[in-house]
Amino acid sequence: MKIAIHDSPGSFSDRWITYCKENEIDFKIVNCYDSDIIQQLDDCDGLMWNWSQIHYKAALCARQLTKALEKKGIKVFPDTNTSWHFDDKVGQKYLLEAIGAPLVKSYVFYSKQEAFDWVETTSFPKVFKLRGGAGSINVSLVKTKKKARQLIKKAFGKGFSPISRISTLNDRFWIWRRDKNLEAVKKVLGGFGRLFIPTEIERFSPNQKGYIYFQDFVPNNDFDTRLIVIGNRCIAVRRYCRKDDFRASGSGIKAYEPELFDRNNIQMAFETAKKLKSKSVAFDFILENNEPKIVEISYCFVTGKFYDDCPGYWDSDLKWHDEIVNPQYFIIEDFLTELNERAII
């Protein structure tokens, strides 16, 4: 058995490669952007590729390549079930509604008039989001009809840049105030530079237009609950909101004590992951009338301390395991187990 890994330093692939070396797993490094990638994988049983929203090239081809490889009988991480809705809140709205998951009520419109009509009949505040973007970028609170109308006009006019430079800079200021270190200062300076020089992602990503997406604003949530389900394990982080802000994702203020987490919520995460048939899924939960509701989902997340600091995980019987957490190892362990099972069959 042999697997291929798309090597992208700083991504999950770093740990996958380490794991393969430590466990003497036969693997080869590939570049999924090569024109002959399908042939390159002829001698492989599986492919692991951690693409994310920062890889604009992946947005052009990752889902297509995954689908094609699945037809070829090659196992892929992330597979189609795990990844097709990644970084796509519109897709997630349809999917979570379709499987009857507890999603915070969301709305999408593809015509200006329909969106305008809806603004007249709904209540505010609402949360405006672009379909893509992580760490709360491209997310804002809309308190009035007037503001909503402005956004709608823009969505059906020139559209929104996939990355809001001002909002990125604001976030960096916030990190500076939180951390007060040299690293944060550097980031603020970088953010200033980025006001004038677009990143590669910006240059190659199209403006977001032709649709508008809103989500109900659920008040009185000073934190969200991020639950990551990988196979039979659930790891948890509570993320507190930024000061004077409703957004928790990307705040970096966190807590891990297992007692903080509601068992119903963990149960719900396991059940939803099962319905989605996903190999790895991170849920962002908030509470609405004491009921956990999903804000969004994502197959991937940051590598490193943030999740490594989790003191353990729950299994699907909700039994706590006081063990070292390495989500990337969990992913490759499950991937290899399934490949081995397939080989036996």
Next chain:
Amino acid sequence: MKIAIHDHPGSFSDRWITYCLENRIDFKKINCSDTDIINQLDDCDGLMWNWNQDDYKAELFARQLVRSLEKKGIKVFPDTNTSWHFDDKVGQKYLLEAIEAPFVKSYVFYSSQEALNWIEKTSFPKVFKLRGGAGSTNVSLVKTKKKARRLIKKAFSSGFPPRNRMSNLKDRFGVLQRDKNLAAVKKIVGGIGRLFIPTEFERFSHKQKGYIYFQDFIPNNYYDTRLVIIGNRCFGCRRYCRKNDFRASGSGLCAYHPELFDKKSIQYAFETARKLKTQSVAFDFVMLNNEPKIVEISYCFPMEGASDNCPGYWDSNLTWHDNSINLQSFMVEDFINKLKMENKTS
């Protein structure tokens, strides 16, 4: 049993609705872009929606909606297997290579340096294509390295508009030369107007950039062979190239006589459709050293004209059936039959 049909006049839905009315199939008309579409389909077993490359809204959400409905247990036409690669030549390259279909060799690059390196060692001419576009729009012959370099530069800087207005106008002149009628003149006037006023599609579609796609040029093909597989039926149309042009798709110069069609191509079409698990798929074949090769595929096609003029079809045993043809009726017939079968087994 009840189905939903996204009603879009001028699309396949016209004939699907007629079929349902004639055959007393319970159906309701819906609008897939409604925000509560998932709930609206609660009382339906299936959804039929003919979205295509001219519908910029569908591009934003059709695939996502289809996958979600499949998760809900609602059958969809076109389903994911049929449609995920629609209007996406890059996706088709991966897919057809993966299933080892007889495919004209294609190349895709996501960095200008890799593309530039490749042109130093390949031969010309090659065919340049954007991943989307029907009727040979966004397709051109690249005869020299210099021209290829220019295209690469553009692909990795400003990019290409999804519709080439100038080439669109040229095509309309071609239609005028062919048809010499008032409708063709009107189209020219419209085409000139469109040089200055973008369509809604253009306003909401984004530029194609960050990748470049080429395909081998196969000489000595004065026509292509379009074969459409719907279930157990194959329909054939030979499309001749435009005058002094290598492109057949969109020329409107068609022939249908069953003797014109090579049995091997029909066999390949059935085999490939089976591997793809498609409900409907049109193949464009050209010949390379007497072997049929696929140029591209598509689940849908223009409704009138070419497809209605076929005098019959082949079944998968390659037996010819001399029947009148209505491809859209075949689609809805297959769809309803599958639903009935599934209802019986469940």
